Amino acid sequence: MIWHPLLLAVLILDSLSFFMVSAAAVTALRIVISWSPQSAEQHQIRLEVKAEVASVQVRGAGLLFVASSVLFIVAVSNVLPALVPGAMCGTGVLQACRGLGQRALAFRLLTIVIVYVWCSVDRLNRAHPDAPLTTVSGRGCLLLVPVLFLAYLDSVRAVMALDTHQPVDCCAVVYDQVRSLAPATGNLLSLPDAWMVAVFLAAGILLIVLGLRVWRAKSPPSSPLSFALTGLSLLWVPLAYLALIRVLAAYHYQVLYHHCPWCLFLADHHLVGYPLFGALAVTCLEGCVLWVGLKVARDFPQVAIPAYNRSQLAGLSIASATLLFVVLAAGPAMLWRLRFGVWM
Amino acid sequence: MQPDKLTAASRIVRAIVILFVLAAAGILLASFAGSPQQRIRLFARSLNLTSPAFIAAGHALRHPEFLHPAVDLCFSPLLGNPPPDPHALLFEPRAPLVSEGLR
């Protein structure tokens, strides 16, 4: 373990958010068991008040958790590499966490997806005085508790396991991962680089066009178009990640065959990893929200209009995030080509 | 509610905001006026310095070159104290060594 104040800050924020979500989950359980919107009994009125409180608690917990996740990523990518012998970037730090760091990050990502979708549903719920989505958001809160607990637990374990006495070799890890990924993932990774980038760009442009169409639609967006946008955004995110790591990152590093995602977060590369991966996260989250918005609009007519409006906003967010990613990821490659007349 | 109290309250808000902004600006300005890094680097390069002068001369942390390899690394001040091993805290570590020796 390393006693770094940034890790202490992460753990304190995680503890607070877990505490708040647990308190809200007690109310959520009561809502799931005994919510009856038609009733005017004292029990129901008290539950409605408590539901309001729980909503603020989960939103507060979500904010704290997102803040702690950003600090965790900053710690892994920018602060801890200086303390782990042999680590040049976050890859070495995760190696020093004996594999627990990746799990913590995966659970954190999943928690953020659930919190984000929950917040969107809660916002729609608060848009109508009858709060028709209260039971749905109660179930969402109950789903959030175990995932957030696992994220919290794995973060604590990763921090405890962090070994600053054993040297690591992060470049070896990157090369091993790329070598071992190739046979395992089969066709997609064995796709020629040029094709992969072409598919990534074509899908990105399609995503921008579809996102803008959903945003500009005068009537409620049609279901096939919106579901296509959701599906495409969720498929595009892994494709964009692979295209970035396998091909386009080389133009940022100006080194061939360096397939490291964490080096993009370093100050040497202008911290470009933050906007790049932030844009990917927004595309993924807004894709989920778009689907949830349409589902809510279909199943709960009371909140259909705000749900459609939210879906349209999601279309705009997806288009903007995709555009940002494409420009930032492919920009250096284009500049290289213009400058030297060849691809790397 | 007297109106003059609200005027005082608005002054307090403004004072707190101004204090905060001034503190942030002061720290920022001090950092710009701060370190003559170029000259410090020049000394480090010229004298081939291997440690800054934060710790008094003669201490092993100041001069890591003084550490002799014959001294066990457990006692190296360059290494932080390792976290306590729960097994060592809960169980007697000597027992297996003794039995190994007997064997």
Next chain:
Amino acid sequence: MKHPIISPLWIWAARDLMRHPYEALLLVLSLTSLIAIMGAALLLVEAVSHEATDLLKAGPSLVVRRISGGGWVPLPKRESLQLAKSVPGVVHARTRLWGTVLGPEGPVTLFGVDQLEGDLLLAHQLSRRPAAGEAVIGHGVLSQLNQTVITLTGQETLNFKIIQILEPHTSVATHDIVLLDATDAGKLLGVPDGFASDLAIEVFHEEEEQAIVPDLAAAFPWPVRITTRREAIGSYSAGWARLGGMTGFILLPALTALALIVAGTIRDRLGRRYEVGLLKALGWTSTDLIRLQMYRAILLAMAAAACGMLSACLLVFWPGSPWAGFFLSGWQTHPAALHINASGAFWVLVQISAIIILPFLTATLWPALKGVAADPQDLLQGHER
């Protein structure tokens, strides 16, 4: 009351603070002291590791020292330079003549300046290279800087005429350093002519530092101890980060106590439900009431953050202030001057926000939520009963 910039709720929050001025003052004081102590520790850690890393990056990649069973022994200059340069990967090698000797006020680090080093320094830092019997001293060597002679005790005791005192803002590198002519330094350290204390080596790429160590050790016919720049940087960063983390852990009970007191006070205040009921009956929503409590807490936190960070900066960076180093890391001597760096101060503020201010705001939010989410009729009737 309308104000062009400040929302009326902020003014109401300040008005609410004025109702209990001593309580607000005590809260600000306790938050300020927590932020000042934590901030001083974090700023000290940040400044030391930043300055150390910056300085070490300008220094040599590796240092080779000849050792014997009892300690270190001088190495022959010409032979060791030839041997070092014969190892593939070594770009540059220089000998160093240095050691620690006793000064008038404690140990000092002594450097022998040869012609090469003298020329490089002369152009930028020194008025002239110290000749035999002369010394250039760092700002922290003597407390009375008007002295003209310094006595140093090594193998022999010798007096030197001080020709220059190095500027205090370079004291990160030169605080307790004495520069002498190489022959004088050799006499004090007991190093004969043609010998040096150790070798400073540069390699082409940072990655080679660790890889070249076995080859380098094998190139010399005597046992050597090789220290790398990376392990020195790691020791500074990790060791000092530990101090920051430890301070955070030590302050956790105080922080928890403060959060409990804040939560208890707000719960008591909102327990006087009549006031909340009245405001609600007048048209305030639950959100307004929660915002009022949060703005109140944010005003306190802003004042405390400003005062706490300024105090922390003064404790760590004020010229000649030894407080932070003395209390937090046991520096017994007058410490070298540290300098603020903007990104470091920003990250310290982020860490303080996460460790102190956000828990404080959560402690405010929690009872406020419980207190205001009730029916105004119940609140007013509860008072009448």
